[in-house]
Amino acid sequence: MRLWKGLIKKPWPYLVGGIILAVLNIILFSVSGKPWRITTGFLYWGMGIIEKLGFDNTNWYYFSVYGNQLNEGETFFNNQYTILGLSVIAGALIAALLASEFKWKIIKNRRQLFFGLVGGLIMGYGSRLSFGCNIGSYFSAIPSFSLHGWVYGIFMFLGAWVGCKLLFKFLL
Amino acid sequence: MASSKIQELKKQRQLSNKRKKNQVIYGVVCIFIVVLIYLFLLKNNFIYSFIWKIGLLIGFTLQKSRFCFTASFRDPIMVGSTSILKAIIIAFIISTIGFAFIQYISTGGNFNIRIEDIPGQIDPVGVHTILGAILFGVGMVIAGGCASGTLMRIGEGFILQMVVLCGFIIGTLLGGNHFEFWDKLLIRNSPTIYIPHYIGFPLSVFLQIVVLIALYYVADWYDKKNNIMMTM
Numbered sequence: 001m002r003l004w005k006g007l008i009k010k011p012w013p014y015l016v017g018g019i020i021l022a023v024l025n026i027i028l029f030s031v032s033g034k035p036w037r038i039t040t041g042f043l044y045w046g047m048g049i050i051e052k053l054g055f056d057n058t059n060w061y062y063f064s065v066y067g068n069q070l071n072e073g074e075t076f077f078n079n080q081y082t083i084l085g086l087s088v089i090a091g092a093l094i095a096a097l098l099a100s101e102f103k104w105k106i107i108k109n110r111r112q113l114f115f116g117l118v119g120g121l122i123m124g125y126g127s128r129l130s131f132g133c134n135i136g137s138y139f140s141a142i143p144s145f146s147l148h149g150w151v152y153g154i155f156m157f158l159g160a161w162v163g164c165k166l167l168f169k170f171l172l
Numbered sequence: 173m174a175s176s177k178i179q180e181l182k183k184q185r186q187l188s189n190k191r192k193k194n195q196v197i198y199g200v201v202c203i204f205i206v207v208l209i210y211l212f213l214l215k216n217n218f219i220y221s222f223i224w225k226i227g228l229l230i231g232f233t234l235q236k237s238r239f240c241f242t243a244s245f246r247d248p249i250m251v252g253s254t255s256i257l258k259a260i261i262i263a264f265i266i267s268t269i270g271f272a273f274i275q276y277i278s279t280g281g282n283f284n285i286r287i288e289d290i291p292g293q294i295d296p297v298g299v300h301t302i303l304g305a306i307l308f309g310v311g312m313v314i315a316g317g318c319a320s321g322t323l324m325r326i327g328e329g330f331i332l333q334m335v336v337l338c339g340f341i342i343g344t345l346l347g348g349n350h351f352e353f354w355d356k357l358l359i360r361n362s363p364t365i366y367i368p369h370y371i372g373f374p375l376s377v378f379l380q381i382v383v384l385i386a387l388y389y390v391a392d393w394y395d396k397k398n399n400i401m402m403t404m
Contacts, residue, residue, distance in 0.1 A: 007236075011236060011237065011238055012233075012236045012237040013237065013259075014237055014238070014239065014255050014256050014258075014259035015258070015259045015262060016237055017233055017234070017236065017237025017238075017239040017259060018237075018239070018259035018260055018262050018263035019262060019263065019266060020229075020233045020237075021230065021233055021234070021239065021263055022262075022263035022264075022266035022267040022270070023266065023270070024226055024229055024230050024233070025267055025270075026266075026267055026270030026271065026274070027226060028223065028226045029270070029271065029274055029291070029292070030270075030274050031219075031222055031226075032219055032222065032223055033291055034291070035271070035292060035293055036230070037293070038319040038320060038323070039319050039340065039344055040344075042319075042337070042340045042341050042344045043341075043344035043345065043347075043348050045341055046341040046342070046344055046345040046348075047345070047348075049341070050345065060348065060349070060351075061351055061352035061355070062348040062349070062351040062352075065351075065355065066295075067288070080219070080220070080223055083213070083220050083223045083224050083227065084223050084224075084226075084227045084230075085227075085323060086227070087206075087223070087224045087225075087226075087227025087228045087230075087231060088227045088228075088230050088231035088234065088320070088323045088324065088327075089231060089323050089324075089326050089327045090202065090206050090227075090228055090231060090327065091227060091228035091229060091230060091231020091232040091233075091234075091235070091327070092231040092232065092234055092235040092323065092324040092325075092326075092327025092328060093202060093231075093327035093328070094199055094202045094203055094206070094228070094231075094232060094327075095231070095232045095235035095236050095327075096195075096235055096327060096328045096329070097195045097196070097198045097199030097202060098195075098196055098199040099236075100193065100194050100195040100196065101195075101328065102195055102198070102328060102329050103328075103329050104329045104331065105328075105329055105330045105331060105332070106331050107331050107332050107335065112332060113332070113335060115314045115315060115316075116315050116316070116332045116333075116335040116336045116339065117335050117336070117338065117339040118311075118314065118315075118339065119310075119311040119312065119313075119314040119315020119316070119336060119339065120311065120315050120322070120335070120336035120337065120338065120339020120340040120342075120343060121311070121339040121340070121342055121343040121346075122307045122308075122310060122311040122343060123307070123308050123311035123312055123315065123318070123319070123336075123339070123340060123343060124339065124340040124341065124342065124343020124344040124345075124346070124347060125307060125343040125344070125346055125347040126303070126304040126305070126306070126307030126308040126311065126343075126347070127304060127308060127319075127343070127344060127347065128304070128343075128344055128347025128348050128350075128351060128354075129300045129301075129303050129304030129307070129347060129354055129359075130300060130301045130303070130304025130305055130308070131293075131295035131296070131301075131304075132293065132295070133308060133318065133319040134241045134308065134312065134318040134319055134320065135318075135319055135320055136293055137293065137295070137301070137304070137305070138241075139241070139260075139263070139264075139267075140267075140292070140293040141292075141293040141294075141295070142264055142267075142268070142380075143264060143267035143268045143270070143271035143272075143292075144271055144275075144292030144293045144294050145271075145272075145275070145292070145294075145366060145367045145368055145376050145377075145380065146292065146293060146294040146295060146297070146364070146365065146366060146367070147297045147365035147366075147367060148294075148295050148296065148297035148301045148364075148365070149293065151297050151301045151302065151305070152301055152304070152305045153305075154305075155301070155302045155305035155306050155309065156245065156305040156306075156308055156309040156312075157245050157309065158305075158306055158309060159305060159306035159307065159308060159309020159310045159311075159312075159313075160242070160245035160246055160249065160309040160310070160312065160313050161245075161249055161309075162306070162309070162310050163246075163309060163310040163311070163312070163313025163314050164246060164249045164250055164313055166310065166313075166314060167313060167314060
């Protein structure tokens, strides 16, 4: 019971989280052949959605270069990224429920809505330029010994600094 | 005056804690559902079932440890705390060792092969990396979450992060659509630099770990010097 309380009810230290995430990423890499990535999955979902809306999504240049095409047997909704993205949401949901911390948190005002949408938009756009997000081009790229991971980390920090300045000016 | 206010806030917090409903039963129902999905995937596609399992553990860990990449960059700037950044550096040290093993085994120790044949996230580096990273850094601070944080907070019930996800999807669509322009302008002329091709594999692993340990100590020193939450 005490173990249950410690593991399920109380938050874990950051360090424990970091160690477990590193080990999980190694296991994922060794079994599936690819380390953890997220944002390419968002693009796939977007492509699936515009297909459903009736837009022509064939012949995109993006999918003809750098091995960006779908693997055989995959669709924009049925692929590794979808499985991984949904399972991360489900895992967080279970953790929140078991600790009785789940709560619908509504959007406070229009400004928050605007910043959320714009923030998401430029993160998405940026991730296409740099071949990934904070996971694919940073958390999984630095351990892959690719120089772009280090460059990405340094300039994401610079971007975060600019973002903080903007936040102070417009939000707080 | 100040302390009486704190007392009042504490009382309010305790009251709201008591009012907080026990959600364990819903959690158990969710576990039941994800196990069913796991069994379904296991029957159809072993790799998917495995990824599903790892993803659940990643989501669980992210939520339990409040692991936030945005905060790891924002907190040193705003409040001088580097505790999450230090945890990420430790994660990098562990995954560097793990990834090194995987790359070593899969290439059989011969690294003089095409970069495409080396497993991992190895991509072109150049001005496009810098632009993308700055855009991402700005975006994650003003949206209040990165890619992993957005998924985690959707699981916690944040409506805002569902909006961020919509923005994310639109942004990746626009970026993907404009990719030809960026490729011809910048990416095509950029090299893909796999560090072991330049300084050898053993030295790459060793140097990377040394640099990460050094960064850990810098972060630790910075925290002790600047953290305004130290007194708590």
